[in-house]
Amino acid sequence: MDVIYLDNCATTRVDEEVLDAMLPYLREEFGNPSSPHLLGKRARRAVDAATESVAGLLGADPAGIVFTSGATESNNIALLGVFGHGDRAPVNAVFCPTDHKSSLSIARALRERGVGIRTTAVRADGVVDLARFANLLDFDTRVATVAWVNSEIGTIQPVREMAALCHESGALLHVDAAPAAGRIPIDVVGTAVDTLAMSAHKIGGPKGIGVLCIRPEIRRRIRPITHGGGQYDLRSGTIPTHLVVGLGKACQLAAARMAEDGEKVAVLRSIAMELLTRRIPGLRINGHPRAGVPHVLNLVLPGVRGESLVASLPSVALSTGSACNSDSQEPSPVLTAIGVSAEDANSSIRMCLSPRMTAEELVRGLNLVCDRARGLAGVVVARRAADGVAVL
Incomplete structure (x- = not known):
């Protein structure tokens, strides 16, 4: 039927051009991009090219692109990584009540650790009330988070203004851009967003791959939440070249279209x-x-x-x-x-x-x-x- x-x-169909770009890296170009031999170097070049495409769609510094399994993992790294296991209130974080469950679940986990959780108010149209948001921020706020676009009602949030308010108190702003990437222009550098998450499968790419974009200046304020071989200092694990290539192609197509x-x-x-x-x-x-x-x-x-x-x-x-x-x-x-x-x-x-x-x-x-x-x-x-x- x-x-x-x-x-x-919820998800999108994989674009035919994305699938065609991925297939060689499941067949003849199967090298590990961390390996020093020819197959590894060719895979690394493909990963680097995809990184440039992702950065282009997001208006980001390619040096700040970290590949993850998707926006959920990216949200976890960004929001858990700014806290240590010994942190307790008055250290706090600010969450938006209309955000994705992956962010709100992190809020509950942080509260169980003893971190103070504050919830910002939203208007009837779903937009964050900036005055009340500003009142929640203080010098003990490590991070605030919001979804750039709400995936249920389509609201676009004023992330530039929110980032400026966060920086006045020394806090970071993390943005979940999974519902926004490819649909509206995103400029990580221009808006001064500190960290940003996205998933490939929302823009005609494959499931299982996403990005955490980090402003290089604040990189040292985030700790890894998993440890391994150090492919990225924040996120270890063998880089899935075919998925990364698919994400890169999807970003390239999204930017052009x-x-x-x-x-x-x-x-x-x-x-x-x-x-x-x-x-x-x-x-x-x-x-x-x-x-x-x-x-x-x-x-x-x-x-x-x-x-x-x-x-x-x-x-x-x-x-x-x-x-x-x-x-x-x-x-x-x-x-x-x-x-x-x-x-x-x-x-x-x-x-x-x-x-x-x-x-x-x-x-x-x-x-x-x-x-x-x-x-x-x-x-x-x-x-x-x-x-x-x-x-x-």
Whole structure:
């Protein structure tokens, strides 16, 4: 069965050019890039070229690129690495309540160690309240963290301003850019972000490879959390050349296509909103309707339980929120943090659009969503009427 894929925030399909770039390093060019012989040197050159491509997409210094297994590991290195095991409050860190579970889980781990954890406030559109953020920072704050783009509602955070506020108190700013890389321009040097995480599989690259980008000036403030052969001083382990090459190619393609892809997705979003608002009465957008990235749509479908809709649509792939929370029965913590009621949060779905899809494919998928949503809403109304509950 062909599946219409509307879940590109969870992962993306590997681009054919990325796959073609990787295959030689799984076959004839299989050398270890840390080896001194010819095969090793050729692999090292491929890794170095990929490093330049990654740095180019991120506006970063190539000397600060460290390859990891993905953004989750990168978040752990950046956020755990600024603390020692003996650190206790008043030493503290500042977290954003709408961030990815991999960051919020680190907050819990640090709290268990005795580190003070502070939570910044967000507005109803999901943007960090800068005044309240500044009030949380002091000279005992080691690090603050935020996702550049929220993967559930598409909010873009003011990372330049947050970095400046952090530096006034001597703190570092770590940014999770997994949902942002390749979708919006990123300039690590220009924004003075200290550390940044991304994953290849969010931009048409392979799973299992990502980046921790570190501003070279603050490198010595971060300790490794694992130890090994020293391929990178912060992250040991054999460098997976084929994955690194795939990431590099994906970054190269993303940089070249970003402007055009943004225009394509904006058109798809307009088509989606026109169709959905026409076919689903009372539909509402979670977050700011225009200020976020165009590829993310988080919608309240009145009278429809989001989980039921997703589960009953085998030919359309969409979600109720971040993939990391898919096993939870609780409403999305992102939506509740911005003031969405539990009822509306449970009636919400997330769509993530791709510039690779056609308008015809999108319309076909949305019509299936609308048909099923209207059917589920009708069942709810019928049940309430049978139970004697007034249906407004």
